[in-house]
Amino acid sequence: MRLSCIIIAVLTILGLALRAEERPNIILIIADDLSSDDLSCYGNKGIKTPALQALAESGIVFNNAYLTAANCSPSRASIATGRWPISNGQTDLSTGALPSYNVPYPEFFDGIDYFPQVLQKAGYYTAQSGKWHIGYDWNKATGPVANGFDKTDTKTGQSGCENWIKVLDERPKDKPFFMWFAAHDPHDPWTAPKIHNPDSVFIPPYISDTRFQREQLAKYYDEIYRMDSYIGKVIEKLKQQEVYENTLIVFISDNGRGFWRSKAYIYDAGMKTPLLVSWPKAIKENQEGNQLISSIDLAPTFVELAGLNPEDYTFQGQSVASIWKDLTRKELNNYVISEQHWHGFRTDYRSVRDKDGFLYVWNGHPEQNGVCNKAFMKNMIALNDEGKLSELQKDPFRYPREVEELYDFKNDPHQTKNLVKDPKFRKKLKELRRVLAKWKELTGDCPSKKEIPDWYQRPYSDVKPQKGVWGLPPGTRNYGVGEENKVRRLVRD
Ligand SMILES: [Ca+2]
Numbered sequence: 001m002r003l004s005c006i007i008i009a010v011l012t013i014l015g016l017a018l019r020a021e022e023r024p025n026i027i028l029i030i031a032d033d034l035s036s037d038d039l040s041c042y043g044n045k046g047i048k049t050p051a052l053q054a055l056a057e058s059g060i061v062f063n064n065a066y067l068t069a070a071n072c073s074p075s076r077a078s079i080a081t082g083r084w085p086i087s088n089g090q091t092d093l094s095t096g097a098l099p100s101y102n103v104p105y106p107e108f109f110d111g112i113d114y115f116p117q118v119l120q121k122a123g124y125y126t127a128q129s130g131k132w133h134i135g136y137d138w139n140k141a142t143g144p145v146a147n148g149f150d151k152t153d154t155k156t157g158q159s160g161c162e163n164w165i166k167v168l169d170e171r172p173k174d175k176p177f178f179m180w181f182a183a184h185d186p187h188d189p190w191t192a193p194k195i196h197n198p199d200s201v202f203i204p205p206y207i208s209d210t211r212f213q214r215e216q217l218a219k220y221y222d223e224i225y226r227m228d229s230y231i232g233k234v235i236e237k238l239k240q241q242e243v244y245e246n247t248l249i250v251f252i253s254d255n256g257r258g259f260w261r262s263k264a265y266i267y268d269a270g271m272k273t274p275l276l277v278s279w280p281k282a283i284k285e286n287q288e289g290n291q292l293i294s295s296i297d298l299a300p301t302f303v304e305l306a307g308l309n310p311e312d313y314t315f316q317g318q319s320v321a322s323i324w325k326d327l328t329r330k331e332l333n334n335y336v337i338s339e340q341h342w343h344g345f346r347t348d349y350r351s352v353r354d355k356d357g358f359l360y361v362w363n364g365h366p367e368q369n370g371v372c373n374k375a376f377m378k379n380m381i382a383l384n385d386e387g388k389l390s391e392l393q394k395d396p397f398r399y400p401r402e403v404e405e406l407y408d409f410k411n412d413p414h415q416t417k418n419l420v421k422d423p424k425f426r427k428k429l430k431e432l433r434r435v436l437a438k439w440k441e442l443t444g445d446c447p448s449k450k451e452i453p454d455w456y457q458r459p460y461s462d463v464k465p466q467k468g469v470w471g472l473p474p475g476t477r478n479y480g481v482g483e484e485n486k487v488r489r490l491v492r493d
Contacts, residue, residue, distance in 0.1 A: 024279055025247040026119070026302055027179045027234065030079070031227060032072070032131055032160070032187040033263055034253035036065075036274040037202060038224060046200035047221050051232030052276065055251060059278030060287040060324065066336045066353060067255060067295045070263060070270030071343040072133045075254040075295065076182075080114050080134060080145045082299030082315030083484075085339050086445045086475040088112055092342035092452060094138040108135070108144055111481045113313040115299035116178060117148030122306050125175040127151040129167045130160035130182040149180070158191045159223075160184035161230035168237050178302070181234070186223035188258050188376065196221040204269065205414055206261040206392050208383050213259075216379075220257060248279040248305065252295065260380045261396055265370070266340050266349040266361055267407075267415040277324050291323055292333040292355050294491075316443075316484045318492065331355055335435055335491045341474065345372035345454045348474075350445070352432045357410030358425075360432035362403065364447065369399040372456035372465075381459050392416050397460065404433070435490065442487040444479025448472050 036042050040049045041056035042063075068078040069085050077090035085091040089109040120126045128141055128149045135143030141152035151170075156162045160183040171177050185192070198214035201221060207213055231251070238244035253273045256262040262269040275293060277283060296317030300310030304319040322329050333355070340349040348364030371377055383389050384397060392414075406422075406429055407415040419425045439445070452471035454463065480487065 023176050023306055024281070025177045025179075025243055026124075026305070027181060027247060027249045028079075028298070028302075029231060029234075029249065029251045030076070030131070030180070030182040031224070031251070031253040031274075032182070032184055033255060033258040034186055034224060034274065035256040035262055035269050036253070036272050037204065037269070038221070038257060039274055041276065042274060044202050046196065046202055048195060048225050049228045051228045051235065052251065055231065055235065055249060055278050056276050058280060058285050059249075059276065059283045060289050060327065062275035062277065062289045062291070062293055064290055064353075064355075065252070065273050065275035065293045065295070066338060067253075067271050067273050068338050070255045070265055070338070070340050072131075072254050073135075073138070074339070074341065076134050077108070077145070079252075079254075079295050079298055080116065081108070081112050082115060082296045082310075082313070082317045083112065084296060084316060084337065084443060085341065087316060087443045087480055089473060089475075089477070090134065091339065091473050091475065093344060094133055094135060096136075096138040109478045109481065111314065111478065112144075113299075113315065114145045114148045115302055115313075115315075116145065116180060118299075118303050118308065118313060119178045119306055120148050120150065122303075122308055123175060124306065125150055125172050125177045126180075127153070127167050127171065127177070128180040128182070129153040129163045130156055130180075131184050132182070156184070158184060159226050159230065161227055164230055164234055165237050168234065168241070173241075176306075182254075183227045183230070185227035186220050186257075188220070190216075190219035190223050192219075192222040192226035194218075194222055195225050204262075205390075205416070206269070206395070207259055208380065208389060208393055210379075210383070212379055216259070220259075245281045246279075248277070248282075248302075250278075250298065251276040252298075258376045260377060260393070263376065264340065264343040264345075264347070265396075266338060266351045267359075268409060268413065270340075271338050271351070279324075282325055287327055289323065289327050291320070291327075291331045292336050292353065293320055293323075294333065294336040297333070311485070314481055314484060316480075316487050318488050333491055335432075337436070337439055337491065342452045344374055345456050345458065346451060348447075350436055350440070352436050352439075353409065354428075354432065356428070357408060358428050358432060359405075359407040359409045359415060360429065360436065361405040361407075362436055363401055363405070366401045366403050367399065368401075369458060369460065370396040370401070372454060372458050374456055384459075404429070406432070438490055439487065442480060442483070442490060444476030446474060446476055448474040 074085035
Protein backbone atom coordinates (compact mmCIF):
# COMPACT_ATOMS: atom_id res chain seq x y z
CA MET A 1 0.00 0.00 0.00
CA ARG A 2 2.75 2.37 1.04
CA LEU A 3 4.80 1.54 -2.05
CA SER A 4 1.88 2.19 -4.37
CA CYS A 5 1.36 5.60 -2.71
CA ILE A 6 5.01 6.45 -3.31
CA ILE A 7 4.75 5.31 -6.94
CA ILE A 8 1.63 7.44 -7.47
CA ALA A 9 3.34 10.43 -5.83
CA VAL A 10 6.42 10.04 -8.03
CA LEU A 11 4.31 9.67 -11.17
CA THR A 12 2.27 12.74 -10.20
CA ILE A 13 5.41 14.83 -9.67
CA LEU A 14 6.83 13.60 -12.98
CA GLY A 15 3.54 14.37 -14.67
CA LEU A 16 3.43 17.88 -13.25
CA ALA A 17 7.05 18.51 -14.21
CA LEU A 18 6.36 17.31 -17.74
CA ARG A 19 3.26 19.46 -17.96
CA ALA A 20 5.12 22.51 -16.64
CA GLU A 21 7.82 22.03 -19.24
CA GLU A 22 5.30 21.76 -22.05
CA ARG A 23 3.35 24.84 -21.08
CA PRO A 24 4.02 27.66 -23.54
CA ASN A 25 5.13 31.15 -22.68
CA ILE A 26 2.38 33.53 -23.81
CA ILE A 27 2.71 37.05 -25.23
CA LEU A 28 -0.46 38.98 -26.02
CA ILE A 29 0.25 42.07 -28.13
CA ILE A 30 -2.63 44.57 -28.35
CA ALA A 31 -2.56 47.40 -30.89
CA ASP A 32 -4.61 50.53 -30.11
CA ASP A 33 -7.16 51.56 -32.79
CA LEU A 34 -6.10 49.36 -35.70
CA SER A 35 -8.51 48.02 -38.32
CA SER A 36 -7.76 44.63 -39.81
CA ASP A 37 -7.64 46.13 -43.34
CA ASP A 38 -4.50 48.02 -42.43
CA LEU A 39 -1.85 45.28 -42.34
CA SER A 40 0.07 43.77 -45.25
CA CYS A 41 -0.90 40.23 -44.17
CA TYR A 42 -4.57 41.20 -44.69
CA GLY A 43 -3.87 42.49 -48.19
CA ASN A 44 -3.02 46.16 -47.65
CA LYS A 45 -0.36 46.93 -50.26
CA GLY A 46 0.33 50.49 -49.08
CA ILE A 47 1.57 49.70 -45.58
CA LYS A 48 4.95 48.51 -44.37
CA THR A 49 4.55 45.92 -41.62
CA PRO A 50 7.47 43.50 -42.12
CA ALA A 51 7.55 42.05 -38.58
CA LEU A 52 3.80 41.41 -38.49
CA GLN A 53 4.07 39.90 -41.97
CA ALA A 54 6.76 37.51 -40.67
CA LEU A 55 4.66 36.76 -37.57
CA ALA A 56 1.67 36.00 -39.80
CA GLU A 57 3.75 33.67 -41.98
CA SER A 58 5.08 31.84 -38.92
CA GLY A 59 1.58 30.73 -37.87
CA ILE A 60 -2.10 31.49 -38.55
CA VAL A 61 -3.86 34.56 -39.95
CA PHE A 62 -7.52 34.52 -38.82
CA ASN A 63 -9.99 36.26 -41.13
CA ASN A 64 -13.07 36.29 -38.88
CA ALA A 65 -12.02 37.49 -35.45
CA TYR A 66 -14.21 40.01 -33.63
CA LEU A 67 -14.06 42.20 -30.56
CA THR A 68 -16.85 42.65 -28.04
CA ALA A 69 -16.76 46.44 -28.28
CA ALA A 70 -15.38 49.00 -30.73
CA ASN A 71 -13.62 51.14 -28.14
CA CYS A 72 -10.74 50.77 -25.68
CA SER A 73 -11.91 50.10 -22.12
CA PRO A 74 -14.79 47.66 -22.66
CA SER A 75 -12.85 45.79 -25.34
CA ARG A 76 -9.76 45.39 -23.14
CA ALA A 77 -11.83 44.47 -20.08
CA SER A 78 -13.52 41.73 -22.13
CA ILE A 79 -10.15 40.33 -23.16
CA ALA A 80 -8.99 40.22 -19.51
CA THR A 81 -12.21 38.72 -18.12
CA GLY A 82 -13.28 36.53 -21.07
CA ARG A 83 -16.75 38.07 -20.63
CA TRP A 84 -18.90 40.49 -22.61
CA PRO A 85 -18.94 44.10 -21.33
CA ILE A 86 -22.58 43.80 -20.21
CA SER A 87 -21.54 40.79 -18.08
CA ASN A 88 -18.37 42.19 -16.51
CA GLY A 89 -19.43 45.75 -15.64
CA GLN A 90 -17.15 47.75 -17.95
CA THR A 91 -19.49 48.82 -20.74
CA ASP A 92 -18.22 52.35 -21.30
CA LEU A 93 -15.04 54.31 -21.87
CA SER A 94 -12.89 54.99 -18.79
CA THR A 95 -12.12 58.69 -18.68
CA GLY A 96 -9.82 58.80 -15.65
CA ALA A 97 -12.16 61.32 -13.98
CA LEU A 98 -14.57 58.86 -12.42
CA PRO A 99 -13.57 58.71 -8.75
CA SER A 100 -14.46 62.38 -8.30
CA TYR A 101 -18.06 61.57 -9.26
CA ASN A 102 -18.20 59.08 -6.42
CA VAL A 103 -20.23 56.48 -8.25
CA PRO A 104 -19.41 52.80 -8.25
CA TYR A 105 -18.85 52.85 -11.99
CA PRO A 106 -17.33 51.51 -14.12
CA GLU A 107 -16.18 48.73 -11.87
CA PHE A 108 -16.14 45.02 -12.39
CA PHE A 109 -18.83 42.74 -11.12
CA ASP A 110 -18.03 40.61 -8.08
CA GLY A 111 -16.75 37.07 -8.38
CA ILE A 112 -15.17 37.38 -11.83
CA ASP A 113 -11.92 35.70 -12.86
CA TYR A 114 -9.18 37.61 -14.70
CA PHE A 115 -6.99 35.38 -16.83
CA PRO A 116 -3.64 37.05 -15.95
CA GLN A 117 -4.38 36.23 -12.32
CA VAL A 118 -5.33 32.65 -13.19
CA LEU A 119 -2.01 32.23 -15.04
CA GLN A 120 -0.14 33.83 -12.13
CA LYS A 121 -1.69 31.42 -9.63
CA ALA A 122 -0.79 28.54 -11.97
CA GLY A 123 2.91 29.45 -11.69
CA TYR A 124 3.38 31.91 -14.56
CA TYR A 125 5.39 35.09 -14.18
CA THR A 126 2.98 37.79 -15.42
CA ALA A 127 3.90 41.28 -16.60
CA GLN A 128 2.13 44.19 -18.28
CA SER A 129 3.86 46.91 -20.28
CA GLY A 130 2.32 49.82 -22.17
CA LYS A 131 -1.26 51.04 -22.37
CA TRP A 132 -3.78 50.12 -19.65
CA HIS A 133 -7.20 51.88 -19.89
CA ILE A 134 -9.18 49.33 -17.86
CA GLY A 135 -11.23 50.19 -14.76
CA TYR A 136 -11.19 53.56 -12.99
CA ASP A 137 -7.78 54.90 -13.77
CA TRP A 138 -7.10 54.78 -17.47
CA ASN A 139 -3.37 55.49 -17.49
CA LYS A 140 -2.18 53.55 -14.42
CA ALA A 141 -2.43 49.80 -14.01
CA THR A 142 -4.79 49.62 -11.04
CA GLY A 143 -7.87 47.64 -10.07
CA PRO A 144 -8.63 43.95 -9.93
CA VAL A 145 -7.14 43.08 -13.32
CA ALA A 146 -3.84 44.68 -12.30
CA ASN A 147 -3.69 42.40 -9.23
CA GLY A 148 -2.96 39.54 -11.61
CA PHE A 149 0.39 40.97 -12.70
CA ASP A 150 3.74 40.47 -10.95
CA LYS A 151 4.94 43.58 -12.74
CA THR A 152 3.02 46.52 -14.13
CA ASP A 153 4.62 49.19 -16.27
CA THR A 154 2.72 52.08 -17.85
CA LYS A 155 5.55 54.66 -17.78
CA THR A 156 6.49 54.36 -21.41
CA GLY A 157 7.18 56.70 -24.30
CA GLN A 158 4.71 57.68 -27.01
CA SER A 159 4.62 54.26 -28.63
CA GLY A 160 3.88 52.29 -25.46
CA CYS A 161 6.24 49.58 -26.75
CA GLU A 162 9.51 51.11 -25.53
CA ASN A 163 9.97 48.87 -22.47
CA TRP A 164 8.95 45.51 -23.93
CA ILE A 165 12.53 44.28 -24.39
CA LYS A 166 13.52 45.47 -20.91
CA VAL A 167 10.57 43.58 -19.39
CA LEU A 168 11.60 40.43 -21.27
CA ASP A 169 15.18 40.85 -20.08
CA GLU A 170 14.18 41.31 -16.45
CA ARG A 171 11.79 38.37 -16.18
CA PRO A 172 12.79 35.45 -13.96
CA LYS A 173 14.22 32.74 -16.19
CA ASP A 174 12.95 29.73 -14.22
CA LYS A 175 9.21 30.19 -14.84
CA PRO A 176 6.90 30.24 -17.86
CA PHE A 177 5.83 33.82 -18.53
CA PHE A 178 2.80 35.77 -19.70
CA MET A 179 3.26 39.27 -21.14
CA TRP A 180 0.41 41.77 -21.79
CA PHE A 181 2.17 44.06 -24.25
CA ALA A 182 -0.21 46.90 -25.19
CA ALA A 183 0.91 49.62 -27.59
CA HIS A 184 -0.36 53.21 -27.68
CA ASP A 185 0.27 52.97 -31.43
CA PRO A 186 -1.52 53.65 -33.77
CA HIS A 187 -3.91 55.77 -31.64
CA ASP A 188 -3.72 59.50 -32.41
CA PRO A 189 -1.97 61.93 -31.95
CA TRP A 190 0.38 60.45 -34.53
CA THR A 191 4.00 61.14 -33.62
CA ALA A 192 6.06 58.51 -35.47
CA PRO A 193 8.66 59.49 -38.11
CA LYS A 194 7.28 59.90 -41.62
CA ILE A 195 7.59 56.70 -43.69
CA HIS A 196 4.43 56.36 -45.77
CA ASN A 197 3.35 58.22 -48.86
CA PRO A 198 -0.25 59.59 -48.70
CA ASP A 199 -0.71 58.51 -52.35
CA SER A 200 -0.34 54.82 -51.41
CA VAL A 201 -2.84 54.51 -48.54
CA PHE A 202 -6.02 52.43 -48.71
CA ILE A 203 -9.15 54.60 -48.51
CA PRO A 204 -12.27 52.63 -47.61
CA PRO A 205 -15.35 53.78 -49.55
CA TYR A 206 -17.04 55.27 -46.45
CA ILE A 207 -14.15 57.77 -45.94
CA SER A 208 -13.80 60.69 -48.37
CA ASP A 209 -10.79 60.46 -50.68
CA THR A 210 -9.28 63.85 -49.96
CA ARG A 211 -5.67 64.99 -49.47
CA PHE A 212 -6.41 65.63 -45.78
CA GLN A 213 -7.70 62.11 -45.12
CA ARG A 214 -4.81 60.59 -47.09
CA GLU A 215 -2.29 62.54 -45.00
CA GLN A 216 -4.03 61.47 -41.79
CA LEU A 217 -4.04 57.83 -42.87
CA ALA A 218 -0.34 58.02 -43.82
CA LYS A 219 0.50 59.30 -40.31
CA TYR A 220 -1.58 56.48 -38.82
CA TYR A 221 0.34 54.00 -41.01
CA ASP A 222 3.61 55.47 -39.70
CA GLU A 223 2.57 54.54 -36.15
CA ILE A 224 1.62 51.04 -37.24
CA TYR A 225 5.12 50.76 -38.68
CA ARG A 226 6.64 52.01 -35.40
CA MET A 227 4.74 49.35 -33.42
CA ASP A 228 5.76 46.76 -36.02
CA SER A 229 9.43 47.55 -35.48
CA TYR A 230 9.09 46.86 -31.73
CA ILE A 231 7.33 43.56 -32.47
CA GLY A 232 10.33 42.63 -34.63
CA LYS A 233 12.60 43.34 -31.65
CA VAL A 234 10.46 41.15 -29.36
CA ILE A 235 10.80 38.20 -31.74
CA GLU A 236 14.55 38.77 -32.02
CA LYS A 237 14.86 38.85 -28.21
CA LEU A 238 12.86 35.62 -27.79
CA LYS A 239 15.21 33.90 -30.25
CA GLN A 240 18.22 35.27 -28.40
CA GLN A 241 16.80 33.95 -25.11
CA GLU A 242 16.17 30.58 -26.82
CA VAL A 243 12.48 30.60 -25.87
CA TYR A 244 10.98 31.56 -29.24
CA GLU A 245 9.99 27.97 -30.19
CA ASN A 246 7.76 27.50 -27.15
CA THR A 247 6.30 31.01 -27.01
CA LEU A 248 2.75 31.60 -28.18
CA ILE A 249 2.45 35.09 -29.63
CA VAL A 250 -1.04 36.45 -30.24
CA PHE A 251 -1.52 39.81 -31.96
CA ILE A 252 -4.85 41.67 -31.92
CA SER A 253 -6.28 45.19 -31.82
CA ASP A 254 -8.71 46.66 -29.24
CA ASN A 255 -10.93 48.40 -31.84
CA GLY A 256 -10.86 49.74 -35.38
CA ARG A 257 -8.94 52.75 -36.74
CA GLY A 258 -9.71 56.16 -35.22
CA PHE A 259 -11.43 57.34 -38.38
CA TRP A 260 -14.91 57.91 -39.73
CA ARG A 261 -17.40 55.01 -39.46
CA SER A 262 -14.65 52.86 -37.92
CA LYS A 263 -13.80 53.30 -34.21
CA ALA A 264 -16.94 53.21 -31.99
CA TYR A 265 -19.02 51.64 -34.82
CA ILE A 266 -20.60 48.23 -34.79
CA TYR A 267 -19.59 47.48 -38.40
CA ASP A 268 -16.45 45.49 -39.31
CA ALA A 269 -14.23 48.59 -39.56
CA GLY A 270 -14.77 49.06 -35.82
CA MET A 271 -15.37 45.57 -34.52
CA LYS A 272 -13.23 43.24 -36.65
CA THR A 273 -9.72 42.67 -35.38
CA PRO A 274 -6.60 41.27 -36.95
CA LEU A 275 -5.76 38.01 -35.18
CA LEU A 276 -2.32 36.50 -35.72
CA VAL A 277 -1.33 33.39 -33.79
CA SER A 278 2.21 32.03 -33.77
CA TRP A 279 3.72 29.19 -31.71
CA PRO A 280 6.53 27.51 -33.67
CA LYS A 281 6.61 24.41 -31.47
CA ALA A 282 2.92 23.53 -31.87
CA ILE A 283 1.41 25.52 -34.76
CA LYS A 284 2.30 25.02 -38.40
CA GLU A 285 3.43 28.02 -40.42
CA ASN A 286 1.66 29.76 -43.33
CA GLN A 287 -1.92 28.95 -42.35
CA GLU A 288 -5.14 30.88 -42.80
CA GLY A 289 -8.21 30.35 -40.57
CA ASN A 290 -11.77 31.37 -41.35
CA GLN A 291 -13.37 30.25 -38.09
CA LEU A 292 -15.38 32.80 -36.10
CA ILE A 293 -13.43 33.78 -33.00
CA SER A 294 -14.39 36.30 -30.34
CA SER A 295 -11.94 38.21 -28.15
CA ILE A 296 -13.63 36.60 -25.10
CA ASP A 297 -12.26 33.27 -26.36
CA LEU A 298 -8.66 34.33 -25.65
CA ALA A 299 -8.84 34.04 -21.82
CA PRO A 300 -10.12 30.43 -21.79
CA THR A 301 -7.69 29.49 -24.58
CA PHE A 302 -4.66 30.77 -22.64
CA VAL A 303 -5.89 29.10 -19.47
CA GLU A 304 -6.32 25.76 -21.23
CA LEU A 305 -2.84 26.00 -22.74
CA ALA A 306 -1.53 26.61 -19.21
CA GLY A 307 -2.87 23.16 -18.31
CA LEU A 308 -6.09 24.23 -16.54
CA ASN A 309 -9.74 23.60 -17.26
CA PRO A 310 -11.26 26.89 -18.49
CA GLU A 311 -14.73 25.76 -17.46
CA ASP A 312 -13.64 26.02 -13.82
CA TYR A 313 -13.62 29.83 -14.25
CA THR A 314 -16.17 32.54 -15.05
CA PHE A 315 -15.21 32.94 -18.73
CA GLN A 316 -18.14 33.23 -21.13
CA GLY A 317 -15.88 32.58 -24.12
CA GLN A 318 -14.63 29.13 -24.99
CA SER A 319 -11.17 27.79 -25.62
CA VAL A 320 -10.20 27.68 -29.30
CA ALA A 321 -6.87 25.96 -28.56
CA SER A 322 -7.97 22.87 -30.50
CA ILE A 323 -8.55 24.99 -33.63
CA TRP A 324 -5.20 26.76 -33.26
CA LYS A 325 -3.42 23.41 -33.04
CA ASP A 326 -5.40 21.85 -35.91
CA LEU A 327 -7.25 24.12 -38.33
CA THR A 328 -9.20 21.21 -39.80
CA ARG A 329 -11.06 20.84 -36.49
CA LYS A 330 -14.77 21.64 -36.51
CA GLU A 331 -15.69 25.27 -35.99
CA LEU A 332 -16.63 26.07 -32.37
CA ASN A 333 -18.58 29.31 -32.64
CA ASN A 334 -21.76 29.57 -34.62
CA TYR A 335 -22.19 33.21 -33.55
CA VAL A 336 -20.08 36.06 -32.17
CA ILE A 337 -21.82 38.87 -30.32
CA SER A 338 -20.69 42.47 -29.82
CA GLU A 339 -21.91 45.59 -28.04
CA GLN A 340 -21.34 49.33 -28.40
CA HIS A 341 -22.24 51.74 -25.62
CA TRP A 342 -20.74 55.09 -24.61
CA HIS A 343 -17.59 56.59 -26.07
CA GLY A 344 -17.95 60.27 -25.15
CA PHE A 345 -21.27 60.11 -26.96
CA ARG A 346 -24.15 57.76 -26.36
CA THR A 347 -24.91 54.78 -28.55
CA ASP A 348 -26.71 51.53 -27.76
CA TYR A 349 -25.92 48.79 -30.26
CA ARG A 350 -25.79 45.00 -30.11
CA SER A 351 -24.79 42.73 -32.97
CA VAL A 352 -24.68 39.06 -33.90
CA ARG A 353 -22.40 37.75 -36.63
CA ASP A 354 -22.78 34.18 -37.80
CA LYS A 355 -20.51 31.74 -39.59
CA ASP A 356 -22.60 32.01 -42.78
CA GLY A 357 -21.40 35.62 -43.02
CA PHE A 358 -24.41 37.59 -41.80
CA LEU A 359 -24.33 40.55 -39.43
CA TYR A 360 -27.48 41.46 -37.50
CA VAL A 361 -27.51 44.85 -35.76
CA TRP A 362 -29.96 46.08 -33.13
CA ASN A 363 -30.06 49.79 -32.29
CA GLY A 364 -31.46 50.96 -28.93
CA HIS A 365 -31.36 54.64 -29.94
CA PRO A 366 -32.66 54.82 -33.50
CA GLU A 367 -33.89 58.38 -32.91
CA GLN A 368 -30.37 59.84 -33.05
CA ASN A 369 -27.55 60.04 -35.59
CA GLY A 370 -24.22 58.29 -34.97
CA VAL A 371 -21.93 61.30 -35.01
CA CYS A 372 -20.40 63.81 -32.58
CA ASN A 373 -17.75 66.46 -32.93
CA LYS A 374 -14.86 64.35 -31.62
CA ALA A 375 -11.57 65.13 -33.34
CA PHE A 376 -11.61 62.14 -35.68
CA MET A 377 -15.06 63.07 -37.03
CA LYS A 378 -14.66 66.84 -37.54
CA ASN A 379 -13.30 66.75 -41.07
CA MET A 380 -16.16 64.57 -42.35
CA ILE A 381 -18.70 66.85 -40.63
CA ALA A 382 -17.18 69.85 -42.44
CA LEU A 383 -17.28 68.01 -45.79
CA ASN A 384 -20.91 67.09 -45.17
CA ASP A 385 -21.73 70.76 -44.54
CA GLU A 386 -20.19 71.49 -47.94
CA GLY A 387 -22.25 68.74 -49.60
CA LYS A 388 -19.15 66.76 -50.61
CA LEU A 389 -19.96 63.30 -49.24
CA SER A 390 -21.35 60.25 -51.06
CA GLU A 391 -24.52 58.52 -49.82
CA LEU A 392 -22.42 55.89 -48.01
CA GLN A 393 -20.15 58.53 -46.47
CA LYS A 394 -23.22 60.45 -45.26
CA ASP A 395 -24.80 57.39 -43.67
CA PRO A 396 -23.70 58.07 -40.04
CA PHE A 397 -25.56 61.43 -40.14
CA ARG A 398 -28.85 59.82 -41.03
CA TYR A 399 -31.67 59.65 -38.44
CA PRO A 400 -34.05 58.31 -37.39
CA ARG A 401 -32.20 55.07 -38.12
CA GLU A 402 -33.53 51.55 -38.49
CA VAL A 403 -33.93 49.59 -35.26
CA GLU A 404 -32.55 46.54 -37.08
CA GLU A 405 -29.98 46.11 -39.83
CA LEU A 406 -28.82 42.99 -41.65
CA TYR A 407 -25.72 42.65 -43.82
CA ASP A 408 -24.11 39.90 -45.86
CA PHE A 409 -20.60 40.79 -44.67
CA LYS A 410 -18.86 38.09 -46.72
CA ASN A 411 -20.03 39.75 -49.94
CA ASP A 412 -20.43 43.26 -48.56
CA PRO A 413 -17.23 43.76 -46.52
CA HIS A 414 -17.95 47.42 -45.73
CA GLN A 415 -21.61 46.81 -44.83
CA THR A 416 -23.20 49.16 -47.29
CA LYS A 417 -26.48 47.41 -48.11
CA ASN A 418 -29.03 46.80 -45.36
CA LEU A 419 -30.99 43.63 -46.22
CA VAL A 420 -33.40 43.81 -43.30
CA LYS A 421 -36.44 44.35 -45.51
CA ASP A 422 -35.43 41.83 -48.17
CA PRO A 423 -37.87 38.89 -47.94
CA LYS A 424 -35.12 36.52 -49.13
CA PHE A 425 -33.40 36.92 -45.76
CA ARG A 426 -36.44 36.76 -43.49
CA LYS A 427 -35.48 33.38 -42.07
CA LYS A 428 -31.93 34.50 -41.30
CA LEU A 429 -33.26 37.68 -39.70
CA LYS A 430 -35.55 35.68 -37.45
CA GLU A 431 -32.74 33.33 -36.44
CA LEU A 432 -30.33 36.11 -35.50
CA ARG A 433 -33.07 38.10 -33.75
CA ARG A 434 -33.85 35.03 -31.64
CA VAL A 435 -30.17 34.50 -30.75
CA LEU A 436 -29.81 38.10 -29.59
CA ALA A 437 -33.01 37.96 -27.51
CA LYS A 438 -31.79 34.80 -25.76
CA TRP A 439 -28.33 36.31 -25.23
CA LYS A 440 -29.88 39.40 -23.63
CA GLU A 441 -31.82 37.18 -21.26
CA LEU A 442 -28.78 35.06 -20.33
CA THR A 443 -26.43 38.01 -19.79
CA GLY A 444 -28.91 40.20 -17.90
CA ASP A 445 -28.71 42.86 -20.61
CA CYS A 446 -31.18 45.67 -19.88
CA PRO A 447 -31.17 49.47 -20.30
CA SER A 448 -29.31 51.71 -17.87
CA LYS A 449 -31.44 53.36 -15.17
CA LYS A 450 -29.58 56.61 -15.83
CA GLU A 451 -27.78 56.79 -19.14
CA ILE A 452 -24.61 58.81 -19.52
CA PRO A 453 -25.37 61.82 -21.72
CA ASP A 454 -23.33 62.96 -24.72
CA TRP A 455 -20.15 64.81 -23.70
CA TYR A 456 -19.73 66.14 -27.24
CA GLN A 457 -22.13 68.06 -29.48
CA ARG A 458 -23.98 65.98 -32.04
CA PRO A 459 -24.19 67.86 -35.35
CA TYR A 460 -27.65 68.92 -36.56
CA SER A 461 -29.07 68.34 -33.06
CA ASP A 462 -30.41 70.76 -30.44
CA VAL A 463 -29.44 68.47 -27.55
CA LYS A 464 -26.71 70.15 -25.53
CA PRO A 465 -23.74 68.02 -24.44
CA GLN A 466 -23.18 67.62 -20.69
CA LYS A 467 -19.46 67.06 -20.35
CA GLY A 468 -18.50 65.40 -17.07
CA VAL A 469 -22.01 64.19 -16.20
CA TRP A 470 -21.90 60.51 -15.41
CA GLY A 471 -24.55 57.78 -15.17
CA LEU A 472 -25.04 54.13 -14.44
CA PRO A 473 -24.11 51.06 -16.49
CA PRO A 474 -26.65 49.04 -18.42
CA GLY A 475 -27.10 45.38 -17.49
CA THR A 476 -27.97 43.66 -14.25
CA ARG A 477 -25.24 43.70 -11.65
CA ASN A 478 -23.49 40.39 -11.07
CA TYR A 479 -25.81 38.59 -13.44
CA GLY A 480 -24.92 35.18 -14.74
CA VAL A 481 -21.77 34.50 -12.71
CA GLY A 482 -21.66 30.73 -12.40
CA GLU A 483 -24.04 30.21 -15.35
CA GLU A 484 -21.62 30.74 -18.21
CA ASN A 485 -22.38 27.32 -19.69
CA LYS A 486 -25.81 28.42 -20.86
CA VAL A 487 -24.52 31.32 -22.90
CA ARG A 488 -21.62 29.26 -24.27
CA ARG A 489 -24.14 26.70 -25.49
CA LEU A 490 -26.11 29.45 -27.24
CA VAL A 491 -23.22 30.61 -29.43
CA ARG A 492 -21.61 27.21 -29.95
CA ASP A 493 -22.07 25.28 -33.13
CA1 LIG B 1 -8.41 51.83 -28.75
